[in-house]
Amino acid sequence: xxxxxxxxxxxxxGMTNKKxxxxxxxxxxxxxxxxxxxxxxxxxxxxxxxxxxxxxNESVPSRFSPECPNSSLLNLHLHALQPEDSALYLCASSSQxxxxxxxxxxxxxxxxx
Amino acid sequence: KNEVEQSPQNLTAQEGEFITINCSYSVGISxxxxxxxxxxGGIVSLFMLSSGxxxxxxxxxxxxxxxxxxxxxxxxxxxxxxxxxxCAVVIIQGAQKLVFGQGTRLTINP
Numbered sequence: 028x029x030x031x032x033x034x035x036x037x038x039x040x041g042m043t044n045k046k047x048x049x050x051x052x053x054x055x056x057x058x059x060x061x062x063x064x065x066x067x068x069x070x071x072x073x074x075x076x077x078x079x080x081x082x083x084n085e086s087v088p089s090r091f092s093p094e095c096p097n098s099s100l101l102n103l104h105l106h107a108l109q110p111e112d113s114a115l116y117l118c119a120s121s122s123q124x125x126x127x128x129x130x131x132x133x134x135x136x137x138x139x140x
Numbered sequence: 141k142n143e144v145e146q147s148p149q150n151l152t153a154q155e156g157e158f159i160t161i162n163c164s165y166s167v168g169i170s171x172x173x174x175x176x177x178x179x180x181g182g183i184v185s186l187f188m189l190s191s192g193x194x195x196x197x198x199x200x201x202x203x204x205x206x207x208x209x210x211x212x213x214x215x216x217x218x219x220x221x222x223x224x225x226x227c228a229v230v231i232i233q234g235a236q237k238l239v240f241g242q243g244t245r246l247t248i249n250p
Contacts, residue, residue, distance in 0.1 A: 058236065069226055069240035070183070083237060115181050125236045126171035126190065131183035 031132035033118050039138045042108060048135045050101040050118030059101040060129065061093060062117040070117055076101060077123065108139045143167050146227050146241035154249055159214040161244045163227030166208065173238065174201050174212050175226040183226075186212070217248045 031052045040046050050059065058077050062070035075083035076095040090112075092104040101118055115136050119129040144165045153159055163172070174186040187194050187201040189210065194201050198217075203210040214221055224245050228238040 060237075064181075069228075069243055072237050075236060077236065117181070117183065119183075126188070126230045128173070128185045128188045129238065130185065131175075134181040136181065 031118055031120055031130050033116075033132035033135050035135055036133065037136050037138075039140065040105065040108065041140050042110075044108075045104070045106045047105065048103040048116055048118075048137075050103075050120075050132055051099055052120040052130070053099055054120065054130065055098075055122070056120035056130070057098060057123045058121045058127075059095060060119040060121075061101065061103050062119065064115040064117055064134070074103075105137075108137075110139050113137055113139045142242065143231070143239050144227055144229055144241040146225075146244050148244060149242065150245045150247075152247045152249065153217055155218060157217050157248075159217050159221070159246065159248075161212045161225050161227075161246070163210045163212070163241055164208060165210075165227075165229050167229070167239075168232040169208075169229040170232050171230045172203055172210050173228045173230075174210075175228060177224045177226060177243070179223075186225075214246075219248045219250050222246055222248050 034049045060075050061073040064070045072085050073087045074093045079095045090107050094102040115134045117134045118132040121127040121129045147162045171190045173188050175183050176186050177183045189203040198215045200213040224243045226243045227241040
């Protein structure tokens, strides 16, 4: 199984809502990533988890809160988002080596009203 | 200046043509990735290179470490190859993350 799954596929939320994005992989990978991608731009790294510990936070606003409950799951909790946070949110995973191939999920398209 | 530069930014070609997309980088790297993204979002990893050349079907990727340059070639292009192709590198001195180029939008017309 070389698949990374993400739910939901689409999410529309208001600025006062609280929602969560979920990501799952069963490849035994110990590194998991959240990226944000705006239209016609490359992905921007948000967070990296290594062995379930947060190893990189790219100065992301606190309204985005990541969580890694176990080695297969990665969540991104959203609260008090702004319309400019509307984007495609991509999850990826890789085995622990730094240069290893990352496997991407299909993404969650988020719209903040 | 971006650490990873791709050219061209946009490329339109006819079915069957040989396609080349270029990637130059300005830092020391431990690996270079070529990624494909179709409309709708999903990203697929095509190749990971640290030296030489790799081939998979109609796709060929090469890297010249001394010249800090990589190319992605598509032979006998097909409309289903239409996508954005992204070059990304892992910097030797950096943290465990990919640094992305801006992408090349490829359109293959029938």
